[in-house]
Amino acid sequence: MKAVTANRLTDGRVIYRTATGQWTTELAEAARLDDDQADATLEIASDESQIAVGAYLIELEEDRPGGQKWRRESIRLSGPTTGSTHAQATA
Amino acid sequence: MYKYDSYDHAMVADRIAEFRDQVTRRLDGRLTEDQFKPLRLMNGVYLQLHAYMLRVAIPYGTLNSTQMRTLAGIARDYDRGYGHFTTRQNIQYNWPALVDIPDILDRLAAVEMHAIQTSGNCIRNVTADPFAGAAADELEDGRPWAEIVRQWSSFHPEFTFLPRKFKIAVNGASADRAGIRVHDIGLQIVQNDAGTTGFEVWVGGGQGRTPRLGQLIKPFLAPEDLLSYLTACLRVYNQHGRRDNLYKARIKILVEALGAEEYGHQVEDEWAAIRDGELKLPAEEIARIRAFFGKPKTAATAPVPVTENRAFARWIDRNRRDHAVNGLSSVVISLKPIGGTPGDITDAQMDAVADLAERHGFDEIRATPDQNLILPHVRNDKLEAVWSGLVEAGLATANAGLATDIVACPGLDYCNLANARSIPIAQAISSLLDETGLSEKAGDVTIKIDGCINACGHHHVAHIGVLGVDKRGEEFYQITLGGAFGTDAAIGSIIGKGLAGEDVPAAIARTLETYLDIRADGERFIDTLRRVGPDAFKEAIYADA
Numbered sequence: 001m002k003a004v005t006a007n008r009l010t011d012g013r014v015i016y017r018t019a020t021g022q023w024t025t026e027l028a029e030a031a032r033l034d035d036d037q038a039d040a041t042l043e044i045a046s047d048e049s050q051i052a053v054g055a056y057l058i059e060l061e062e063d064r065p066g067g068q069k070w071r072r073e074s075i076r077l078s079g080p081t082t083g084s085t086h087a088q089a090t091a
Numbered sequence: 092m093y094k095y096d097s098y099d100h101a102m103v104a105d106r107i108a109e110f111r112d113q114v115t116r117r118l119d120g121r122l123t124e125d126q127f128k129p130l131r132l133m134n135g136v137y138l139q140l141h142a143y144m145l146r147v148a149i150p151y152g153t154l155n156s157t158q159m160r161t162l163a164g165i166a167r168d169y170d171r172g173y174g175h176f177t178t179r180q181n182i183q184y185n186w187p188a189l190v191d192i193p194d195i196l197d198r199l200a201a202v203e204m205h206a207i208q209t210s211g212n213c214i215r216n217v218t219a220d221p222f223a224g225a226a227a228d229e230l231e232d233g234r235p236w237a238e239i240v241r242q243w244s245s246f247h248p249e250f251t252f253l254p255r256k257f258k259i260a261v262n263g264a265s266a267d268r269a270g271i272r273v274h275d276i277g278l279q280i281v282q283n284d285a286g287t288t289g290f291e292v293w294v295g296g297g298q299g300r301t302p303r304l305g306q307l308i309k310p311f312l313a314p315e316d317l318l319s320y321l322t323a324c325l326r327v328y329n330q331h332g333r334r335d336n337l338y339k340a341r342i343k344i345l346v347e348a349l350g351a352e353e354y355g356h357q358v359e360d361e362w363a364a365i366r367d368g369e370l371k372l373p374a375e376e377i378a379r380i381r382a383f384f385g386k387p388k389t390a391a392t393a394p395v396p397v398t399e400n401r402a403f404a405r406w407i408d409r410n411r412r413d414h415a416v417n418g419l420s421s422v423v424i425s426l427k428p429i430g431g432t433p434g435d436i437t438d439a440q441m442d443a444v445a446d447l448a449e450r451h452g453f454d455e456i457r458a459t460p461d462q463n464l465i466l467p468h469v470r471n472d473k474l475e476a477v478w479s480g481l482v483e484a485g486l487a488t489a490n491a492g493l494a495t496d497i498v499a500c501p502g503l504d505y506c507n508l509a510n511a512r513s514i515p516i517a518q519a520i521s522s523l524l525d526e527t528g529l530s531e532k533a534g535d536v537t538i539k540i541d542g543c544i545n546a547c548g549h550h551h552v553a554h555i556g557v558l559g560v561d562k563r564g565e566e567f568y569q570i571t572l573g574g575a576f577g578t579d580a581a582i583g584s585i586i587g588k589g590l591a592g593e594d595v596p597a598a599i600a601r602t603l604e605t606y607l608d609i610r611a612d613g614e615r616f617i618d619t620l621r622r623v624g625p626d627a628f629k630e631a632i633y634a635d636a
Contacts, residue, residue: 007138010189012139072140075503075504081514084435
């Protein structure tokens, strides 16, 4: 499965597109898309750059980021892995 | 320090007003992202993995306490309470909201700072020896020249859209601490046979995917000709640089393709037409800029303290440097706590550094290419007070120049370009080398780590370089040996196949153990490495692989 992700225009935070066409910071709320749905949804999402910048597809495996970019997307989802308390503060 | 005049203030204020309007138009939809992106980049605003990143210029790494407090306030009010000092003597904020950035720029402008030309294909923030104006081995303070170059290059209409970014460094000491051979142009202050100071001009150095050392094209350039000669250098590059290929667009590729001699000839031809024109620097203007950069005067002549306090003594031994003025020292404030994030500093720590600089450091602070800070001028009889203040702030790590003084780019934890993480590798190496005592035993060693080939972490010019690569979703790390940043600059050699991240700290520990086993009397790590060659360490690196 796939999901559409982007960065929020106003503050750059990582966001995901929901099944109702909203944008959320929670991956759990993102629409799970098969290949056909994914391309069509990305096309729509790419026209929403007033909310979401640089929309693209990510792969999901058991509701977590998967595929070759799993680490990058996991870091986008959960924040830096540096263990620094100052980098982990809630946005 | 240089003080803005009315032109500087007006230029920066105009740019902020322009950018505020651009942000407004982006937010209300009048600008598309494609239209806005080059505009934000011209103001130092990147979009990274988790958020926008704002890169703030610190001209030639020089700050005062008021500016440092402003940086702390920005970290507190608009970020997550910290900032990150970079290898280009700048500071980056990792979490600002786009909507806040014009206000942040206003705060910076109020203390004569900005983010202009910290991105884009223009002449970037000029860097310099962070000990300039303080070092005991200095021929001449490079900062006035860096400031002259800054003024000339700021908003330069001819050089705003170069084939690629362009970095200039200035060094005025016998030891090169500015890395002049790994910059697009490196200016080394020298003295000719007549006793006149001028510049060696080195061109075509750089790191990234094609690391090259700069080549000398002008053994002696008279100071008054600096700007006309730089203009000629830039014009030849601007005309012939490879705009058709991003990976071949830096001046190092042009200099290599033409040959340094031919490139130098073309520069001379261009220069002949302009050298006696309006770019000739008037003596009174040079004197005016120099007047901003005096050395501190002090009647105190106390020697460096000898102490029974082992922690203080260790810090004096590792982090103090000789000063040109009797009775003064420079001190390195390590931003490399054991197991910490290289270059990170909290808002409270920034405030503490500002207080110490104001109270005991003639109000001057420097940012270094090693991601540390420096108090360049501290009276010897105030060293203990400075150290105590740093201990209280958690900034007294006595490891300047040791293997735990690791440089690392932000890597995949923050950066959109990265393929692998850098900071966790730095943290693991630092912890292991400290636990085993190897950092202390091995003495002067540089370790620099990158998460991609763009090499913001300078791995090519580290004694031990670490480059993260991605292989089908897994991180691997190539080790290079034998690089050097400044004096005796060198590009490190790749030792072999990449290691898994968890194997890197032990491999580096074994490398240092090998050095300790085979070193001759008085040899530093780099000396031994150059004597025996990198292959002598291959077995140590791959022992467990």
